[in-house]
Amino acid sequence: MTALLSGQTYQRWRDILVLAILYFATAKLGHSLALPPGYVSPVWIPSGIILAAVLRRGYWIWPGIFLGAFAVNVSAYLDTSSLQSLSNALMAGTANGVGHVLSAVLGAYLIQRTTHTTRPYKTAAQGFALILFGVVAGTFLSALFGVTGLCATGFIPWSRYGATFATWWTGDAVGVLVITPFLLSLERHSLSRWILPEAWLFAVVLGITALHGLMLPEHVAGHIALVSLTPLVMWSLFRLTPSITFASVVFISAAAITAFLIGHGHFIGADANANLIELQLFIAIQVISTLILQSVVLEHRATEQRLRLARDQLDATVMARTKELKTKNEALQVSEARLRALIDHLDSGVVVHAPDTSILLTNDRAETLLGLSEAQMAGRLAIDPYWRFVDRQMQTLPVESYPVSRILATRQPLENMLLGVVRPDRETTTWMLANGSPLSDARGELIEIIISFFDITHIKESEQRLDHLAHHDALTGLPNRLLFNARLQQSIERAERCSGSLALVFVDLDRFKHINDSQGHPAGDELLRQVAHRLAKAVRQEDTVARISGDEFMVLLEGVGPTEHARVAVEQLIEVFKTPFPVRGHPILMTASMGICIYPQDGQEVDELMRNADIAMYRAKEDGRNGYQFFSAELTKVAIEHAVIDTALKGALEREEFALVYQPQFDLADRKLSGVEALLRWRHPELGDISPARFVPIAEQHGVILEIGRWVLLTACRQARAWHDAGLDFGRIAVNISGNQIRGAGFAETVHEVLLEADCEPRWIELEITESFVMRRLEHSVVQLNRIRELGVQIAIDDFGTGYSSLSYLKQLPIDKLKIDQSFVHDIPEDPNDMAIIASIIALGHALGQIIIAEGVEAEAQAEFLKTKHCDQVQGFLYGRPVSATEIAPLLLPFAAPKKTQHPIEA
Structure with a gap:
């Protein structure tokens, strides 16, 4: 065993040394092929050799890669006259060695992990894996470590990092493409195919064609030969072994590089960089197309072989099964006539x-x-x-x-x-x-x-149960929309025959989503069942209650006479919600909004009646919920206007239909300009001027307000920059912010981005936010407003006095200014209540260290009263109407514009 291990160790170190020498020799060859600019080698042969070595031998051969790469780089950059040069050469060699080791090992690992083979060219997936992991990913590491090492040691300036990286990477990639498939395809049994006559004939024809095509580009024969290279290689895919095919690609690549180096052929021109890229692209296309097609051919052959085996097995199975069935059929024929009917x-x-x-x-x-x-x-x-x-x-x-x-x-x-x-x-x-x-x-x-x-x-x-489910709501058991529409159509036909009438009531639960969110969906379902039960009990037997979706119900009241009769019936439906609903041991008080339309005066078709009842229901919601509203033509007009404005809003920004006007704000004591408020105007080419009171709620409802609000803020910031650059003192521009804008978590970042985009200083901008929204989302508002204040932007509370602020909440807010709503200013000095409210707001704001501004000031008597109460600033028609930026410019006081030294906001 010891002797065996010793023999294996000797063989491994022999292979490592051979790989190091081979790397060194081919690298020197690559250096000799390098050419300006940047002394780039068109193909780096060692990259292909080391990847093939790791795939064929194993990861243990990595020391050979490192030794070869280290030796090449040290010999290339070593200057014995300088100790620093020696250190730098050793560092560069180490970086290059590590990069090539990682390139080969990682590329081989990824290829083997995805293809489960060491010869990744026998299927299309394997070919793509070789290209992706061996050619692209692996060589990226070698280029990264090699170029970084050369730049770090000073052999290459950092300014050339990108260009050197690109040429290094492409050289390594082409080397892997050309060399690795060829080396992996070499097998002992395939070498015998090289002695076949057709292989020799192919080699001769390919050699002549390649030399003519690559070195004689200006001749007709050269063009024909160059075009003929691809068909020749394609022929070898089907007739010869993969090793011969890949060898032909290596030969074509070598011929192209040779022609390029001696200055002849297709890749010669005035731009050396372009010529080199064209050469590498030509080689890459040849190799990639050959690799992919070769893998497809091999995969096709393997598939054909598997199909032949499967067909043979199927034939054998069919024969055996046929014999078995024949035997069974003979046994069954005796009793088939007597028993067939009963068995069936x-x-x-x-x-x-x-x-x-x-x-x-x-x-x-x-x-x-x-x-x-x-x-x-x-x-x-x-x-x-x-x-x-x-x-x-x-x-x-x-x-x-x-x-x-x-x-x-x-x-x-x-x-x-x-x-x-x-x-x-x-x-x-x-x-x-x-x-x-x-x-x-x-x-x-x-x-x-x-x-x-x-x-x-x-x-x-x-089937009967399914039919019931198809026409009834599964949760409440009430008729669904399908059955309700059918019954409504039948009722309309009956009423038409009898010259009668009927009422349709659209019932929508108020704030039902809050129940689901706070109590959970099971509680919401239980509440819906109880509502359905009470509604069904509140109507006559001939009437119909249906659940048409979510928290929406329809009630069909048959044979209703005058409107007052319908009102009585709806009042009974309202009574349903006067008693709390016991849900899971907790009483829940639920309200509903109802819309009523009467047949035939409010509509004569099913869809028309349901639509008009829906319109009336929405008007009931707008009127404060927990009530009902009868349909009228005016409601249709409002709904149509809503739809028209909603449609017109789409694309209004792109059509540049919006504009800003500016209304001045003055210090009340000395009547000096303290700022301007930017007000949005919409001038539609067909609808004319549309008031913000009409289109802003619609824009908020449909989400368009976010895009419009950003445009308003950006336009105001750009105007502030323009006025400042023109040397005008405008104080601050106040911009109204919709609750939908500040509701998002990223609004502070949006403000910051707009300030940067407009090159606007934060001190020029003041954001106005309504009191009602701030108090409705206090915790979220405090966080958002603090982040905006940190940018340097001032915050004002608009329409102050119309919300529900409390002193304990108000003192938590990072507010700079309170804006008294014009509804309090309008009736002074005649209304003592408004005067008392204004005096209290001014005292409250001053106590909290805030500036107080009153809007809607139109008379001197109003101004005098505000002055006696020490109001800080005023705004209104008495001091100026909203006008364009050009018209208001004369009111802005000139000042000496400071020299611009740097951007006012850091990104």
């Missing part, structure tokens, strides 16, 4: 009738289904009144439609006739599928009729 209907009730329909024979299952014993049924005719047969509509079948009668009339088999059997001893119907066959003697005379009955009562019951 073994699981069914079987009744044998005489030609006069009298019963001759039955089995146990027939006795169970028909309710009489064999002795009791013997001699009875098929038309015996003990049974009554019905069809699927429960109509009694005439005698001529009985199964026996139909067979007697046609003398043909009967298949799968559905019928029900009603027995006097049962209240239910047994549903069966009847099959029958006439039996005749050798002369063709009818001797017997065999009827089999298969019980499908459970199937019919399942």
Whole structure:
């Protein structure tokens, strides 16, 4: 054993040394082939050798790779006159050695891991794995370590890192492409094919063709020869061994490189870099196409061989099975005529009738289904009144439609006739599928009729249950949308015939999602069941309650007279929600919004009535929920306008229909400009000017406000930069922010990005956020506002006084300014209540160290009152209307613009 291990160790170190010498020799050859610029070798042969060595020998051969690469680099960069040069050469050699070891070992590992073979060229997947892991991934490591080592040691400047990396990588990649498949394809038994005449003929023709095509590009013969290279290689794929095919590619690559180095042939031109890339691309295309096609050919051959084996096995199996079936068939032929009918209907009730329909024979299952014993049924005719047969509509079948009668009339088999059997001893119907066959003697005379009955009562019951499920809601048991639409259509037709009317009520639960989110879906389901039960009890028997989706119900009230009658019925539905719903031991108070439309004045079609009831329901929600609303033409107008604005909003930004106007803000004490507020305007080419009060809620509802809000902020920031560069003192630009914008977690980052994009300083911008939104999402608001304040942007609370702020909450907010809502300013000094509220807000804001601004100031009396209460700033028509940036520019005071030294915000 010791001697064996010693022999193996000797062989391994011999192979390692041989690989190191081979690497060194081929690397020197590669250096001799290098050419400017950058002294790039078109193909780095050692890369292909080391990958093949690891795949064929194993990972233990890696020291040979390292020694070869180390020796080559040290000999190339060593300068004995300098100790520093020696150190740098050793470092470069080490980096290069490590890079090539990792390149070969990792490439081989990934190839073997994915293909489970050391010769990855026999299937298309193996070929692609060789290209991906050996050519692309492995060589990337060698280039990374090698170029980094040369730059780190100073042999190559860092400025040339990218170019050197690219040429290094491509040289290594081409080396693997050309050399590795050829070395892996060498096998002892394949060498004998080299002595075949067709192999020699192929070698001669390929040599002549390659030399003419690559060295005589300007001649017609050269073009023909160059085009002929690919068909030649393709021919070898099918006729010769993979080693000969890959050897031909190596020869073509060597011929192309030789022609390139001696300055002749197809790859010579004024741009050396372009020529080198073209050469490497030519070689890569030749090798990759050959590798992939060779793998496809080999895979096809292997598949054909497997198919031949499978076909042979199938033939043998068929023959054996045929013999077996023949034997069994002979054994069954004796009893087939006597037993065929009974065997075919073994699981069914079987009744044998005489030609006069009298019963001759039955089995146990027939006795169970028909309710009489064999002795009791013997001699009875098929038309015996003990049974009554019905069809699927429960109509009694005439005698001529009985199964026996139909067979007697046609003398043909009967298949799968559905019928029900009603027995006097049962209240239910047994549903069966009847099959029958006439039996005749050798002369063709009818001797017997065999009827089999298969019980499908459970199937019919399942069909009825499925039909119920198809037309009813599985959770509540109420009719679903499909059944409700059908009943509504029938009611419309009845009302039309009788000149009557009906009412349709759309019921939508208010804030039902909160129940699901807080209590869980099981609690939500239980609540829906209770709501359905109460609604069904609140209407008459002839009315219909349906659940059409989620938390939406429809109520159809038949024969409703005037509108007041419908109102009374809806009031009863509202009463349903006055009592809490006990869900899992907890009382839940639920409200609903209802929309009512009346047939025929509010619509005459199913879809129209349901749509109008839906519109009325949404108006009820807009009016504060927990109520009802009758449909009117005005509601349709509002819904249409909503749809028109929603459609027009799509693409409004791209069509540049939005614009900003600016309204000045002044210090009340000295009436100096303190800032401007940016206000959004929409000028539609067809709809005209559309007020923000009309389109902003729609934009918020459909999510468009995020894109519009970012545009407003960016436009205001760019205007601030423009005014500043023009030397104008505008104070701050106040920008209104929608609650939908600040609701997102990344709004502070969006503000930062906009400031950077517009080159705007944060101190020029003030964000206005409504009081109601801030107080509704206090914890989230504090976090977001603090992050915005950290950017240097001021924060103002807009419409202050209209929300529900408390002192304990207000002091937590990072607020710089409170903006008194114009609804309080409008009626001063006539309304003492508004005056008291304003005085309190000013005192509160000053106590918290905040600036107070009043909006909507239109009269001097209002300004004087605000001044006496020490309000800091004012805004309104008294001081200026919103105008464009050009029109407001004269109001902005000039100042000496500072020299710009750096970007105002760091990214």
